[in-house]
Amino acid sequence: MRHFRFSLLLVSVLAAASAASAQPSEPAAAPATQASPEARLAGLFDSLKRERDPDRARGIASQILAEWDDSGSATVNLLMQWATKAANEKRNAAALDFLDQATILKPDYAEVWNRRAGLHFTMGDRRKAMADINQVLIREPRHFGALSGLAGILAENGQDELALKAWQRYLTVYPADREAQEAAIKLEEKLAGSRT
Numbered sequence: 001m002r003h004f005r006f007s008l009l010l011v012s013v014l015a016a017a018s019a020a021s022a023q024p025s026e027p028a029a030a031p032a033t034q035a036s037p038e039a040r041l042a043g044l045f046d047s048l049k050r051e052r053d054p055d056r057a058r059g060i061a062s063q064i065l066a067e068w069d070d071s072g073s074a075t076v077n078l079l080m081q082w083a084t085k086a087a088n089e090k091r092n093a094a095a096l097d098f099l100d101q102a103t104i105l106k107p108d109y110a111e112v113w114n115r116r117a118g119l120h121f122t123m124g125d126r127r128k129a130m131a132d133i134n135q136v137l138i139r140e141p142r143h144f145g146a147l148s149g150l151a152g153i154l155a156e157n158g159q160d161e162l163a164l165k166a167w168q169r170y171l172t173v174y175p176a177d178r179e180a181q182e183a184a185i186k187l188e189e190k191l192a193g194s195r196t
Contacts (some may be wrong), residue, residue: 003017006150009148037070041064041067044067045063048058048174048176049172049174052176054177056175061174064187068110068111071106071112073109076106079099079102080098080112082094083095084115087122092119099116103114113135113137113139114133114165117125117133117136121149130150139149144173151163155183164188164191167187
């Protein structure tokens with residue numbers, strides 16, 4: 001599989017984080033009752049699973065990404081911003097140092113593992129990327145970015161059956177993603193052709 005969705009998702013997350021750090025944050029309109037981050041995420045994932053319109057689903061996925069951006073720790077959030085800036089400037093070693101520090105400070109924060117997986121992938125270290133993806137999915141099994149990264153790396157390694165399972169798992173979380181649907185269909189067809 002060519003440059004797959006994981007790297008594209010990494011680029012979009014890094015760009016969004018960079019844009020967010022460059023602009024003063026405005027508080028979003030709060031609902032009448034303040035829900036916990038876990039409750040907000042659960043509601044967003046329910047909406048994402050039910051949504052069939054790709055554009056609206058993409059909007060919900062963006063809201064989930066925004067929720068994931070906040071670690072709940074000002075220090076970790078700052079390290080994540082520094083890592084994003086360093087990665088955007090192609091200072092990968094510095095970005096990796098910032099992300100390593102964030103994993104030590106907040107090891108239960110799935111997004112720091114995801115960003116580090118993306119950085120390892122960008123740096124060409126698939127083994128470390130896979131190890132970090134595993135850490136993401138332990139902490140957040142619905143992490144569609146990590147699932148697409150997993151599927152892409154497995155497909156690149158010729159493990160098509162496992163890649164298909166990863167795409168199928170992805171589609172249970174984010175069923176309206178047309179590109180993921182197409183990737184799963186291509187793998188199904190490839191596997192069916194190799195069995196005949």
